[in-house]
Amino acid sequence: PIAMLRWTDDMPRNLIIVWFILLASPIEVIDAFYQVGPTESTAAWPAKSELRVTALFAPSAAASSSLWLHINECRRSLKSSSRNILFSTSSSGGAGSFEISASGDVKNGAEVDNFFDRPPLVLLDNDARDEDANDEAIEVDEECDVSSSPSCLPRHTTNANVNEVLERAEAILRSLSEPLPNGQDDDKSSRSDNITSTISQRGTHSTERVYSNSYVDLGAIKTIGFDFDYTLVTYTSELLSLIYDMALERLVIDKQYPTELLSALKGKFDPNFSIRGLAVDRETGWICHLSYTHKVVVAWEGRTKVKGWRLEEEYGGTHPLTPKQRKMRIRPLNDLFSMAECCLIANVIDFFKREKIPYDARSMVTDLMGVIGATHMSGDFHRIVADDPGRYLEPKPHLKNVLHTLKSSGKRLIFVSNSPFWYVDAGMRHIIGAEWRNTFDVVAVSAGKPGFYLDNQRPFREVSTTTGRIKFKKIDRIDAGEVYSEGCISELMRCVDWKDDDDEKDYNSSLEKVTKDDPMIRSSQARSSRGDNDVAKSSLKTVLYIGDSLFADLVDAKREFNWMTACITPEVSFESAVQDKTSGAYRTLQHKNDLLLYTLRRIQQELGPNLRTEEDAYILNKLEKQLSLWREEQSNLMGNPFGSVFRAKFQPSLFAHSLRRYCDLYMESLSCLRHYSPQHRFYPDDSRLLGHELRTSKPESLNFDF
Numbered sequence: 071p072i073a074m075l076r077w078t079d080d081m082p083r084n085l086i087i088v089w090f091i092l093l094a095s096p097i098e099v100i101d102a103f104y105q106v107g108p109t110e111s112t113a114a115w116p117a118k119s120e121l122r123v124t125a126l127f128a129p130s131a132a133a134s135s136s137l138w139l140h141i142n143e144c145r146r147s148l149k150s151s152s153r154n155i156l157f158s159t160s161s162s163g164g165a166g167s168f169e170i171s172a173s174g175d176v177k178n179g180a181e182v183d184n185f186f187d188r189p190p191l192v193l194l195d196n197d198a199r200d201e202d203a204n205d206e207a208i209e210v211d212e213e214c215d216v217s218s219s220p221s222c223l224p225r226h227t228t229n230a231n232v233n234e235v236l237e238r239a240e241a242i243l244r245s246l247s248e249p250l251p252n253g254q255d256d257d258k259s260s261r262s263d264n265i266t267s268t269i270s271q272r273g274t275h276s277t278e279r280v281y282s283n284s285y286v287d288l289g290a291i292k293t294i295g296f297d298f299d300y301t302l303v304t305y306t307s308e309l310l311s312l313i314y315d316m317a318l319e320r321l322v323i324d325k326q327y328p329t330e331l332l333s334a335l336k337g338k339f340d341p342n343f344s345i346r347g348l349a350v351d352r353e354t355g356w357i358c359h360l361s362y363t364h365k366v367v368v369a370w371e372g373r374t375k376v377k378g379w380r381l382e383e384e385y386g387g388t389h390p391l392t393p394k395q396r397k398m399r400i401r402p403l404n405d406l407f408s409m410a411e412c413c414l415i416a417n418v419i420d421f422f423k424r425e426k427i428p429y430d431a432r433s434m435v436t437d438l439m440g441v442i443g444a445t446h447m448s449g450d451f452h453r454i455v456a457d458d459p460g461r462y463l464e465p466k467p468h469l470k471n472v473l474h475t476l477k478s479s480g481k482r483l484i485f486v487s488n489s490p491f492w493y494v495d496a497g498m499r500h501i502i503g504a505e506w507r508n509t510f511d512v513v514a515v516s517a518g519k520p521g522f523y524l525d526n527q528r529p530f531r532e533v534s535t536t537t538g539r540i541k542f543k544k545i546d547r548i549d550a551g552e553v554y555s556e557g558c559i560s561e562l563m564r565c566v567d568w569k570d571d572d573d574e575k576d577y578n579s580s581l582e583k584v585t586k587d588d589p590m591i592r593s594s595q596a597r598s599s600r601g602d603n604d605v606a607k608s609s610l611k612t613v614l615y616i617g618d619s620l621f622a623d624l625v626d627a628k629r630e631f632n633w634m635t636a637c638i639t640p641e642v643s644f645e646s647a648v649q650d651k652t653s654g655a656y657r658t659l660q661h662k663n664d665l666l667l668y669t670l671r672r673i674q675q676e677l678g679p680n681l682r683t684e685e686d687a688y689i690l691n692k693l694e695k696q697l698s699l700w701r702e703e704q705s706n707l708m709g710n711p712f713g714s715v716f717r718a719k720f721q722p723s724l725f726a727h728s729l730r731r732y733c734d735l736y737m738e739s740l741s742c743l744r745h746y747s748p749q750h751r752f753y754p755d756d757s758r759l760l761g762h763e764l765r766t767s768k769p770e771s772l773n774f775d776f
Contacts, residue, residue: 223236223240223692226685227685228685229677232676235669235673236673239669246658246662279737280735280752281642282753282754288748288750292568293568294613294614294616295633296485296740297486297487297615298485299487299618300406300407300618300619301617301740302485303466305455305462306464311339313445314338315337316450316451318335318336318441321438330421331418335418340413342709342710344357344403344408344412344416345359347723348412349400349401349403351431352400353432354431355419355435356370356376357370357412359713360391360724361723362718362726364724368718368719370416373417402621404619404620411438414442415434415438449493455493456493459497466502472744475748477509481748482512484511485510485513490515491515491535491553507535511550512548512554513554514530514556515533517555517556517557519623519626523558523627529561531554531555531557532554545561546565548562559630559631614636614734617637620729625728634734636735636737638737639729639736642736645714660704662700663720666700674690735752
């Protein structure tokens with residue numbers, strides 16, 4: 071019978087459908103009229119049409135409430151339509167009717183109160199920017215204009231305790247949304263700032279913090295290692311654009327892709343499209359953002375966002391990817407160089423889709439990754455950067471002083487880079503000066519990380535500092551000021567005389583004192599103390615390696631040798647600035663999200679352990695939907711399609727999870743270390759993960775006067 075309601079072209083333009091319902095629920099009929107049911111093929115009904123539904127038996131109170139909710143859901147999908155619905159009921163118990171137009175007007179019949187126990191529900195108003203969230207509401211409370219305020223929450227028709235919770239939450243939401251007079255700062259936001267952002271060591275800015283995931287006594291660290299790319303030097307966005315264009319040319323010339331790609335995509339690297347920590351699906355070519363549970367939460371096919379139903383269909387529902395899926399399909403894009411690769415993959419796929427050119431995604435992804443790799447291996451862009459370092463390298467005014475301070479404190483400094491000597495020499499001369507090698511006790515180039523950590527039998531080879539050529543003598547000793555290539559950790563420990571047994575005893579004694587009465591620090595340190603490689607046991611706790619690439623620089627140093635690790639994460643600076651800018655919009659949204667989560671928990675406490683009614687579920691669904699919208703709005707403030715590097719929607723991202731798991735420290739740049747003593751002790755934030763544990767007090771709640 072539902073098929074009879076489908077529109078056909080031979081029907082009159084002004085159509086009235088009268089439908090008699092013998093049962094209590096006419097929802098399926100209304101679905102067909104409003105076209106919100108499962109059949110997307112149904113053609114649109116004319117704008118000026120009307121449905122009159124008559125129930126011969128009055129629905130129960132519960133069914134009546136459900137019907138109100140359902141009609142409201144239907145009507146919200148007809149924002150620009152003038153279709154009306156008239157519902158009436160007639161029985162021995164009385165008659166009632168109401169009419170709802172697409173404009174939102176409600177016309178109640180004289181006996182409508184016999185039909186509904188209470189007025190229609192007040193629904194959330196969402197500033198509709200999501201395709202599934204175009205919410206309008208029937209206006210009931212004149213003080214709560216839901217058409218202009220997102221602070222109105224739904225009401226329960228029968229549960230006064232739930233409504234009390236909703237009313238209190240609504241009052242707080244209104245206070246959060248109210249503008250402050252005379253341009254005052256939002257004290258609510260500033261009070262929620264992490265108190266450690268007030269590090270007052272001669273005016274330190276909050277983004278120049280060094281963040282700690284575990285206890286680190288810098289005074290006990292005797293050796294500090296440094297990567298080169300994006301650690302000692304930082305590149306301008308022009309380098310990523312250069313790599314993008316070079317790889318695109320290789321794609322056309324070497325892989326014989328359409329020459330039209332050059333005119334369409336050259337010079338089109340978009341630094342605002344990709345972020346670090348993404349992955350590409352080899353099967354689909356989608357650029358994916360994964361949560362810490364390996365669930366794909368956001369994906370883009372070319373420059374088009376993949377809809378949720380396609381994600382569920384492709385990956386088998388909402389479950390995380392299986393280990394087999396991850397191994398076969400997912401290729402991580404973890405370092406900052408990969409942002410050029412990510413943008414190139416998306417742009418090329420978008421071109422093929424736009425031009426309707428058939429393609430195999432797996433073959434295309436293989437080709438694209440191949441040309442990116444060949445661009446890095448060729449050395450072409452290295453030569454361009456070495457010839458003009460001022461154009462491609464950002465200035466580092468504090469780096470020389472940071473290295474000098476660490477060196478003067480008695481620490482050994484080692485330089486380990488995958489780049490060739492002639493390239494790093496040009497960069498370091500530009501940043502520090504011609505005598506840069508004197509700063510380091512070991513200089514290792516072309517190291518081939520992560521093989522540098524994993525290969526136990528790869529010898530070092532000396533590099534001539536005048537000609538750049540490889541020497542052939544056997545290396546049994548590493549001398550300061552000289553340059554060595556290849557090598558591995560076991561060879562490094564064999565060729566240097568670094569006996570730090572006493573230092574490690576001092577470190578362990580210091581750690582024992584600090585953690586004796588502090589289980590939080592003790593557990594975080596235990597988490598970072600895994601690994602039993604015997605090669606570097608003499609300095610297990612006395613080496614800190616600093617780099618930008620989790621899996622090339624840091625993971626194996628942590629897993630295999632139990633070194634302390636620190637990650638350079640420039641995203642910290644940008645995201646902190648977003649959180650701080652313009653009237654606290656980001657933090658205000660965070661307050662609202664926290665409030666809705668608390669409200670959802672309180673409502674369920676009021677509902678108790680009983681089975682949920684349809685209206686109970688409706689209230690929870692509406693609040694969850696609003697929460698999702700605010701989270702999406704918060705994510706959009708990051709200015710890219712994927713949101714925060716550290717959050718995959720509302721969950722920690724896989725990148726953030728790896729950062730916490732494998733890195734003891736992280737910071738915006740090496741320059742942050744200038745604010746800390748070489749003997750500084752870093753204490754982690756609360757690292758406990760289980761919900762039942764007692765939360766640590768916020769320092770600002772103790773009324774400290776900083």
